[in-house]
Amino acid sequence: MxxxxxxxxxxxxxxxxxxxxxxxxxxFAKVAEEISMGVYxxxxxESYDFHINNNTGILVRNxxxxxxxxxxxxxxxxxxxxxxxLVIIIILxxxxxxxxxxxxxxxxxxxxxxxxx
Numbered sequence: 001m002x003x004x005x006x007x008x009x010x011x012x013x014x015x016x017x018x019x020x021x022x023x024x025x026x027x028f029a030k031v032a033e034e035i036s037m038g039v040y041x042x043x044x045x046e047s048y049d050f051h052i053n054n055n056t057g058i059l060v061r062n063x064x065x066x067x068x069x070x071x072x073x074x075x076x077x078x079x080x081x082x083x084x085x086l087v088i089i090i091i092l093x094x095x096x097x098x099x100x101x102x103x104x105x106x107x108x109x110x111x112x113x114x115x116x117x
Contacts, residue, residue: 020083027079028071035067 040063043051051059095103 024076024079024083028076031075032067032071035070036063039063039067 043059043063092103095106
């Protein structure tokens with residue numbers, strides 16, 4: 001019976017992780033699309049002289065590559081750290097209800113060594 005509970009817990013954790021990753025990917029794509037579209041529309045509203053005086057390759061890079069680089073290098077790592085911290089908090093809260101002595105041991109003996117490291 002105990003093995004079944006572990007399998008169910010891992011299945012639920014995997015399902016939750018899959019849903020979170022799916023939501024994150026949709027969110028990242030939407031943010032990059034909105035940034036890209038905003039830059040593109042601002043370029044459309046610029047004067048003819050603006051387009052003559054600026055390199056077209058740089059303008060195209062600014063609304064195609066830069067938003068996706070922002071998403072991959074800044075937004076995705078930030079959201080990943082936040083989601084991992086939330087998972088750790090959920091695990092700790094669950095341990096508080098089901099195994100409070102193990103949690104106390106972790107907090108008193110193991111976490112200080114992690115902090116020092």
